[in-house]
Amino acid sequence: MLAGTAVRVGAQRFGALAIGLPLAPLEAKVAALRNQGLVTTMVATFVGTLIAVFVSRTITHPIRALTDVATQLSQGDLDQRVSIGAGAEIGLLADTMNSMADELQNTQKKLAYDALHDGLTNLPNRTLFLDRLNHAIKKTKRVGENFFAVIFLDIDRFKLVNDSLGHAIGDLLLIEIAKRLQNCLRPGDTVARLGGDEFAMLLENITETAQVTRIADRIQEILMQPNFLEDNQIFISASIGIALSIDEDKSAEDIIRDADTAMYRAKSQGKARYEFFDPDMHAAASSLMQLEVDLRQAIENQEFIVFYQPLISLESGRIVATEALIRWQHPNRGLLTPGVFMPILEETDMIIPVGEWVLQTACTQNKSWQDAGHPELRIAVNFSARQFEISYLPDMIQNVLDETGLSPETLELEITESVAIKDREQTIEILNAIHEIGVGISLDDFGSGYSSLSYLNKYPFQKLKADRSFVMGITDDPNEAAITAAIIAMAHSLKLRVVAEGVETKEQLDLLYDQDCDEVQGYYFSRPIPAKQLAALLQNKQLIPKTEKI
Numbered sequence: 001m002l003a004g005t006a007v008r009v010g011a012q013r014f015g016a017l018a019i020g021l022p023l024a025p026l027e028a029k030v031a032a033l034r035n036q037g038l039v040t041t042m043v044a045t046f047v048g049t050l051i052a053v054f055v056s057r058t059i060t061h062p063i064r065a066l067t068d069v070a071t072q073l074s075q076g077d078l079d080q081r082v083s084i085g086a087g088a089e090i091g092l093l094a095d096t097m098n099s100m101a102d103e104l105q106n107t108q109k110k111l112a113y114d115a116l117h118d119g120l121t122n123l124p125n126r127t128l129f130l131d132r133l134n135h136a137i138k139k140t141k142r143v144g145e146n147f148f149a150v151i152f153l154d155i156d157r158f159k160l161v162n163d164s165l166g167h168a169i170g171d172l173l174l175i176e177i178a179k180r181l182q183n184c185l186r187p188g189d190t191v192a193r194l195g196g197d198e199f200a201m202l203l204e205n206i207t208e209t210a211q212v213t214r215i216a217d218r219i220q221e222i223l224m225q226p227n228f229l230e231d232n233q234i235f236i237s238a239s240i241g242i243a244l245s246i247d248e249d250k251s252a253e254d255i256i257r258d259a260d261t262a263m264y265r266a267k268s269q270g271k272a273r274y275e276f277f278d279p280d281m282h283a284a285a286s287s288l289m290q291l292e293v294d295l296r297q298a299i300e301n302q303e304f305i306v307f308y309q310p311l312i313s314l315e316s317g318r319i320v321a322t323e324a325l326i327r328w329q330h331p332n333r334g335l336l337t338p339g340v341f342m343p344i345l346e347e348t349d350m351i352i353p354v355g356e357w358v359l360q361t362a363c364t365q366n367k368s369w370q371d372a373g374h375p376e377l378r379i380a381v382n383f384s385a386r387q388f389e390i391s392y393l394p395d396m397i398q399n400v401l402d403e404t405g406l407s408p409e410t411l412e413l414e415i416t417e418s419v420a421i422k423d424r425e426q427t428i429e430i431l432n433a434i435h436e437i438g439v440g441i442s443l444d445d446f447g448s449g450y451s452s453l454s455y456l457n458k459y460p461f462q463k464l465k466a467d468r469s470f471v472m473g474i475t476d477d478p479n480e481a482a483i484t485a486a487i488i489a490m491a492h493s494l495k496l497r498v499v500a501e502g503v504e505t506k507e508q509l510d511l512l513y514d515q516d517c518d519e520v521q522g523y524y525f526s527r528p529i530p531a532k533q534l535a536a537l538l539q540n541k542q543l544i545p546k547t548e549k550i
């Protein structure tokens with residue numbers, strides 16, 4: 001309290017103003033204040049501690065936990081998760097981080113899966129297959145008893161499906177094939193897609209080869225069942241190569257290559273079959289591969305030539321047609337006949353451009369012979385099954401006729417029985433279209449394959465060429481002669497003309513003449529020869545001397 005008058009004893013005077021405070025209330029106040037401060041401090045400390053505890057619980061710990069987990073996640077340990085109660089913002093942050101980690105983990109799993117599996121069929125891919133194979137190699141070496149087998153499988157003419165029905169159907173077919181192959185496996189075996197239409201299987205714990213052949217048979221059987229894909233009925237087959245692990249010290253890659261080589265052999269032996277690898281195949285395979293390389297260059301370097309072999313009418317004794325037969329002037333190996341390279345041309349699709357080239361060359365040549373005084377002369381050109389897989393074949397033929405000016409009636413297409421019975425409906429359709437152009441169609445090598453007469457009238461054939469194998473024995477074996485006689489009579493009753501191939505002797509010719517054969521072809525008259533030489537033969541119109549039968 002301030003007062004001007006009441007001056008406390010002992011108080012010093014300084015001027016006029018004296019301050020006097022009643023001590024007791026002041027002390028009480030100070031005490032109260034002190035207490036209050038103490039309480040406040042205590043409360044503040046308590047609250048502070050509470051806040052600190054709260055902050056530590058709800059912020060620092062979680063943040064530390066978050067930081068720890070983030071560090072571990074960033075170090076690739078994607079199993080780590082933050083466990084913080086939901087609710088607070090920090091909890092949300094933790095949730096986000098956890099779901100991010102889930103996402104990362106899923107992505108990582110997917111990437112790992114994708115790296116080892118084929119995206120279309122979900123089968124193991126080449127990498128995983130190699131891994132399993134390496135594992136099997138180690139195991140077989142360790143255990144030392146059972147062996148394993150690698151099956152290499154390639155779908156025959158898969159390209160045809162893609163080309164004719166589109167890639168979407170091709171993909172569906174591959175998925176279906178994958179499913180079927182999985183059904184052929186025993187537990188513990190692996191089937192993988194190596195790429196394209198190539199699959200591989202690893203069969204472990206094999207004790208005898210019969211187990212492998214049984215599986216190979218089963219694969220063939222199960223693949224041959226028709227596929228119904230979006231209104232298409234598709235029939236397929238596979239060529240299979242098998243390599244066994246028996247006492248060999250081979251790498252996984254070597255074993256796959258061996259199985260691949262054996263598969264290639266199966267293809268060249270007529271497809272839809274299996275072959276076991278044997279070491280001799282290597283030499284053959286590498287020489288075949290060399291031939292394939294050379295063939296590709298042959299197209300570029302124009303090393304193909306067309307030879308012509310005359311067909312002689314038994315009515316007139318004159319050359320009425322020639323057959324165009326391809327030859328390859330190989331730079332090192334000399335002149336090669338189609339038997340050496342035709343299978344590769346067909347297998348690799350090179351037959352498509354080469355076949356077109358033969359047609360073009362033969363038609364041009366025949367037109368020039370016609371113009372040179374043989375207006376009726378016909379030309380026969382061979383066609384492979386592969387060429388019937390291109391739907392534009394009739395258009396291609398029409399174009400060649402237009403370009404060369406050759407009349408369609410003087411062109412004959414030769415197809416073998418194997419072409420005819422394959423993909424029946426489609427082949428018949430294409431043949432009918434070709435026939436409508438006016439081009440003649442002959443059934444070549446009749447008797448070398450199925451020798452079935454039942455289907456002959458379903459195709460637009462005008463001519464039947466009896467295979468050389470029929471003609472060969474006719475003069476030695478009366479039964480063979482009876483067969484040719486029957487074939488000729490039957491063909492005539494179906495209004496087909498008959499050509500006998502491979503006539504090499506006068507006796508054969510005489511007998512065929514007696515049997516009423518229409519035309520003959522063979523070394524007896526002429527081998528296949530270059531165009532120039534054939535032109536000379538054409539001048540000598542009468543190939544069968546008048547003095548004889550005709």
Ligand code: C2E
Pocket residue numbers: 309324325326337338339342355358382383384414444445468501502503504521522523524528
């Ligand atoms: P092919 O169409 O049956 O042709 C007849 C084959 O028999 C020819 O063999 C011919 O040289 C041979 N030959 C003819 N007369 C006789 C004979 O009296 N005795 C013997 N031993 N053989 C005879 P080449 O020229 O080697 O042709 C083989 C096959 O290759 C042909 O059989 C044909 O299927 C195919 N070919 C030939 N050229 C072509 C072509 O341009 N395109 C296609 N797709 N195939 C062709």
Ligand code: MG
Pocket residue numbers: 323382414444
């Ligand atoms: Mg022919």
Ligand code: MG
Pocket residue numbers: 444445465467501
């Ligand atoms: Mg023939």
